[in-house]
């Protein structure tokens with residue numbers, strides 16, 4: 161055996177032993193025991209293989225939800241009891257009401273740290289509060305108008321690139337990998353809109369920054385159930401030890417390390433080029449002013465500024481791109497919806513002539529907006545978030561559940577340290593919230609949702625695609641207008657359809673950290689759609 165493997169193996173065994181001790185101690189005081197939930201077939205892995213590594217996002221959860229209601233017990237590694245929730249009131253409580261009492265789990269938080277260093281995504285508690293306060297200033301409503309101009313420049317450029325591709329295809333109907341095109345477009349957008357920086361990703365597919373992101377999630381995060389077991393020990397290790405993990409001789413940790421050092425290099429380059437624009441509210445000015453601040457409440461350190469740039473590049477790039485791939489996929493499957501949207505866009509076009517769409521124009525395209533929401537409901541790219549109870553607590557439920565002993569309960573007591581999976585993909589399909597047709601494509605539902613009856617959980621359209629509460633997505637308005645602008649431009653110019661469905665083209669909803677479209681058996685993202693030019 162190679163010495164490298166020997167080191168990994170001994171580290172692994174040691175943590176296994178330590179962990180076993182801790183879990184035995186914890187199990188004794190567990191109080192989720194009376195909750196119903198699926199039986200686990202593996203002591204070591206619990207249900208991890210059935211949801212973290214299932215073939216299609218949510219398949220197991222939807223089944224469990226039908227059986228047990230909107231909250232149930234699952235098993236983590238080594239017999240650890242966990243709570244899984246889809247109930248809106250429970251989610252509201254954990255995200256908003258009691259947000260800072262449900263921090264990210266140590267393994268989630270550290271994984272984010274491996275990708276984004278000291279950025280806001282991995283910060284917790286007071287540090288998080290400070291960073292968030294500073295950064296929120298860059299995402300206010302008035303700022304959207306300036307962002308929109310950039311969204312449109314990039315959307316038009318993307319449309320032109322596609323027209324060129326189509327012109328050179330012999331049938332004028334090539335299959336385009338939307339994962340790739342949209343990822344390049346959104347990288348250019350976040351570079352320009354965020355930092356006045358031109359990555360040139362649409363112009364040059366061989367661009368070094370594009371390569372840094374290529375398959376990042378697949379390479380660094382998809383490595384089988386036993387890694388989940390390894391990660392379940394991270395909570396017992398101090399941050400200083402966890403920081404050494406990236407030196408483990410394994411492909412995925414090497415990928416983390418190379419990516420972070422590469423993106424820090426890029427971010428430092430961006431900082432060197434930047435100047436504070438007076439009281440400018442653009443993202444870069446906000447960050448740099450915070451670096452200059454004397455007030456410890458609003459100060460960002462040098463390293464924090466650099467890592468916020470990397471964080472925003474990551475958080476604001478493949479997120480929007482992936483959400484859009486699912487949207488165009490649904491429209492390819494539902495041409496009647498696409499046609500309805502196209503008519504709506506044509507009506508706006510007839511009214512405004514050749515000028516660009518304004519924010520009001522985009523917001524007025526209610527059919528398109530409903531379809532975007534519906535696609536995000538069915539395909540929340542952040543399909544679950546893990547949290548841990550920081551103290552003994554009681555989580556309220558909107559919809560009572562029945563326990564093993566037959567009791568109907570509306571509150572779930574949890575002990576400090578309990579691991580809770582917030583299953584956003586299940587919430588999106590909860591019949592009590594969305595109706596009996598929750599599993600179906602029906603954008604019309606957003607026209608008549610009864611706002612009074614719904615419990616407010618998410619930041620947007622009561623979807624949880626952007627999470628919510630104290631750690632909700634900072635860029636949600638940015639992302640919505642970005643997606644609306646790209647969608648309107650592309651739908652005005654192109655028609656999308658599914659290529660012939662074979663095992664080589666059929667899309668699965670892969671539960672990576674982001675829900676990424678893939679073809680079964682291939683380890684890269686892929687959303688191949690036939691694209692035809694409309695004029």
Ligand code: HEM
Pocket residue numbers: 280281292350471472475476477479480483541542545624625626627630631632633634635636638639
């Ligand atoms: C459709 C696109 C997007 C989706 C679905 C999305 C979703 C999310 C979700 C679910 C979270 C919570 C993550 C967690 O708690 O671990 C989050 C956080 C965040 N997002 Fe987004 N996001 C999108 C686009 C963007 C964009 C465009 C930006 C910036 C330009 C952005 C910036 C952020 C930041 C800074 C956070 C961290 C907030 C915090 O920890 O306080 N996101 N996003």
Ligand SMILES: *[C@@H]1O[C@H](CO)[C@@H](O)[C@H](O)[C@H]1NC(C)=O
Pocket residue numbers: 337338339340341343374375684685686687
């Ligand atoms: C499709 O695009 C994604 C995202 O850029 C890329 O990682 C993947 O390799 C592409 N797939 C193919 C088959 O080219």
Ligand SMILES: *[C@@H]1O[C@H](CO)[C@@H](O)[C@H](O)[C@H]1NC(C)=O
Pocket residue numbers: 431448451452461462465466
């Ligand atoms: C932050 O401020 C320090 C001094 O206050 C300065 O040396 C440093 O260059 C600044 N960093 C950035 C990223 O502007």
Ligand SMILES: *[C@@H]1O[C@H](CO)[C@@H](O)[C@H](O)[C@H]1NC(C)=O
Pocket residue numbers: 533534535536537538539540541542543583584585586587588589618621622623624625626
């Ligand atoms: C957005 O994502 C969340 C996650 O489930 C999902 O519940 C929600 O239904 C999705 N869409 C909307 C519109 O909420």
